[in-house]
Amino acid sequence: MDQFRGKALSWEVSAGVIELALHREPCNEIGSLALDELEKFADALSGMARQAHALIVHSTLKAGFCAGADLRELYQRSHEMEKAQAVAGVRDFLERIHRVLNTIDGAPLTTIAAVHGVTFGGGFELALVCDLIIADKMARFCFPELRLGLIPGFGGIPRLKRDLGNGVVRDLLLTGRSFNATRAHAVGLVSQLVAEGEALRAARATAVQLGKFDRRTAIAAKKFIKPIPHHELKQEIDLFCQLFVEPAVEAGLRKFVESTELQPYLP
């Protein structure tokens, strides 16, 4: 399927480049709808990848790339069922999103996340599965999960460890703070830092460059340099599910969802 127009995302292939556009208001929160469509994308990716040399993932929304998991949906659904059933539901969701992200992570073409604005939690994790992150100066990265009594559950810790020094990973994870694209570039997370609004243009220019190289060689090089940490990813799911039953999570989710303050995204 070379083209798809969904409610949460769309994609198309042109001149050897697949563009996956996220567009679910307010900020591409990843809930069941987005997951269904991401699974469709992952299923179509191997076919499309035969005729493409690059994938660009980006958002068309002003607010940013992706604010992470749909916490409102998570809270609502976990309240509708017994705890054990809720945890089973969470595990199922995590295993499904991991399959999608592992597919993109190991895809036989070079992948680029073109990010701006809020790139938090699951959104950060989506960017991290890509080979390159190109960020405009207004991008902000964060793992806020500890604020909810959780850890990142979409593979963020193993993938961040893959890319950065442990000190930076500890800072992000244990303080729950966000940092800007300039800092992200300084520590090596972001490969190109561009002016506001220019990330997609820069990603497209990079994709043209990628098209000049032998595809098989590029795939072999990527496989060599970018192992997928399967064992740690499974451990992350287990730990997330263990933490999910703790009272801190209920309290954290309730605070986020029920807050009428203007400041739910601030720590």
Add this chain to the structure above:
Amino acid sequence: MMTTEEQTLNEILTLAAQHFKVSRDKLKPDEDFFKTLNIDSLQALDLLTRLENHFHVEMPDYELQGVTDFRTLASRIQARL
């Protein structure tokens, strides 16, 4: 020469007025900027990023906890210069 806190405050007010397209006179140093600018936390993070880029500092967002006026914000940024 070291920027004073008053200069920092003035720069913040000017930047906020330009970005949120309000009159500079409307922004008072000691008033709640969430209410004055009618912004939410995502827009506040946007402002934070602009301020970090402008002053070439890094501001952990937890340092903004409870900060709702420009004067206190200026003080936090000044501490990083």
